[in-house]
Amino acid sequence: MDFKTQLVYQAAKLRLRKIERYTAEAEDLQRAQLRHILSRARGTELGERYDLGRATDYRDFAQRLPLVEYDAVKGDIERMIQGERNVLIPGGCRWYAKSSGTTSDRSKYIPVPYLHLQDCHYRGGSDALWIYLRNYPDSRFFSTKGLVLGGSHSPMSLGSQASVGDLSAILVEHMPLLGNWLRVPRRETLLMSEWNAKMSAIVREVAQAPVGSLSGVPSWMLVLLRQLLEYTGAGDISELWPQLEVFFHGGISFSPYRSIYHELIPSPRMRYEETYNASEGFFAIQDDPSESGMLLMLDYGVFYEFIPMDELEYSAEGSVAEHVRAIPLWEVEQDRDYALVITTLGGLYRYLIGDTVRFTSTAPYRIVITGRTKHFINAFGEELMVTNTDTAIARTTERTGVQVAEYTVAPHFLLDEGKGYHDWLIEFVQPPSDLAAYARILDEELRRANSDYDAKRYEDMTLLPLQLEPAPAGLFHRWLEEQGKLGGQHKVPRLSSSRHYLEELLELKQRLSNSSPEL
Incomplete structure (x- = not known):
């Protein structure tokens, strides 16, 4: 590592030691997350509704609260947006992420209270970097700039009490000093609302920057990189940015794009690191380049449950059927597809996020995203994901x-x-x-x-x-x-x-x- 990167990396070693304990302490860590979440929820309306003060362990918690999707919590979230306090979390919530996990006309507004932003989303971003630097000690990460390509909406007011934006826009709004120092383009450019104008502005701003890392969704980053080549006349991205070393990507599978990126960025030292960061939380990080799957992050104020996909059923009204059972992390099996259920410090409880995952390892717990609970094809018994x-x-x-x-x-x-x-x-x-x-x-x-x-x-x-x-x-x-x-x-x-x-x-x-x- 260069001197700047080595200096910053020293602060990460204690955190990395905690992550290394995931394998031996997974169940204890998850039970601790649940206790922490429940301790904060007991004084809320939801806590009183389900008498969470009496919930003493996981089984009690699972018996008291139903499995839910967005429609079941939409009313409570709308009350929070109007300024009501102590509904799903202690106090109020100023920021809401407009979910982009669906292309339906209905918008989903996911609460992003400051505690969840810090303990989950920003911790996930930091841990992804620390794990990368641990795996690649030749990195010069902090001697270059990081190109971030975020969402298409700057935060907008939902009234006097609340603001909404893509999660990436909320992250930019609250980005720590170190992140602002490393990032290109400028905050004002990233928060432009008109997408095509923003892409053109980013191209002009970053073409001459010493970019060493990329962060974003593969499909949209590909559009940007092609526009950069057209704008600069460079033969490939490695020619334009010879210091480029890593792309932190997520949102969609990278598999269909891998060959295209290898062609655009032919540098032999280029690496690709997958993360699982959704509006509802930051959940997993690729931790070992020799292993398939991403490491499930166990101490982010998120408690995980899983519904076997062959047992997931819906009622006639479209909600999860009452008899459907979820299991905790310590009961999952390798190589089986599950619907992901989360309980978080962000005010979501036994919430089906809509993604399906499969465990490639249980020591430690590593997952791959296999699809969506409602985006698969089983018209002829093919169970295609x-x-x-x-x-x-x-x-x-x-x-x-x-x-x-x-x-x-x-x-x-x-x-x-x-x-x-x-x-x-x-x-x-x-x-x-x-x-x-x-x-x-x-x-x-x-x-x-x-x-x-x-x-x-x-x-x-x-x-x-x-x-x-x-x-x-x-x-x-x-x-x-x-x-x-x-x-x-x-x-x-x-x-x-x-x-x-x-x-x-x-x-x-x-x-x-x-x-x-x-x-």
Whole structure:
């Protein structure tokens, strides 16, 4: 390490020793988080509603509180936004993160009280850096600048009592002094609301900066890097920023983008570090480059529970069925898919965040994100999840050299035959010369990645070969723009059992084709 990085790193060693105790002390750490959260919740309306003062252990807590999604807590959050105090947390809450984990028209406002911001979100960002520096002692991190690409909305007032913004905008608003010193672009640029204007401003501001690290969502960072190459005329990003060494990424799977980034940043010392940071909290960090999965962070004021995906059911009203049971961390099994449930210092209790995870290790606890509880396809018993399609895309890229920018998938039913197939809409970096051959290889890789898909594809008995349609460049971004969700952490659902998203994209493709026949 250079002198500056080594100096700052000295302060991290005590924290790293605590993280190293995760393996031996996981259950004790999680029980301590629950006790801390409950001690603060007892004086709130929610605490009185469920008599949390009598909750003495995990089993008692789980029996008293139901499993919930956003609709169940929306009313309490709206009261907090109006200034009511002691509803879900002690006192009030000024800041709310506008959730970007969905592309529905309904906005979700997630409370971000200052305690949760510090103990969870900022601690997660710091720990990601300390773990990276531990793994790569040749880093010169603090002798360079860090390019942060955040959300598309600067914080806005929700009235006299509250403000709302993308989580990334809230983090920028409260960023500690060290982070402000390292970061580019300027705060004013990052908080610009109009996404296209902001991207242009960032390009102009950072083109000559000594950038050594990147932080953001892979899809949007890719857009920025390409604009930078066009603006500067550089051959690749390593030529533009020879000191660039790491990309801290999250929000979506990196697998489909890996080959594109390796082409744009050919430096052999470039590293890619995955983090799991959502509006509701910072949950996991890639801690060992030789292991798959991210280390679940156990002392961030978050208590974790997990619902086996094959046991998750919903009532007729759309809420989680009463008989569904969640389990604590110390009861999970490796290589099984779970819906993630969190209880936090931020005022969420037994809350289904909407993500599904799988444990790649239980000593320590490491996870991979496998998809969304409502964004998967099981129309024909194939149980296809995002982790399967991302893996298949990556393997198909390895075999064909064809890179994918964006994609979405939906089922197509042939009711008279009792069969069906999957419709794929793919935006390629460069379309394959033989689309049918690409589709055939992709289907092969899906069968490799998912045994249920393979079984349903056997001799076309239930599931026919996938159908693939190429999308014109920019189609997915144009769709997000029309939804008012361009930029930042927003993304198109990869998989859906409904054809809603796919049909809207196909309709947009047709409109663009009619206005520009060359498409």
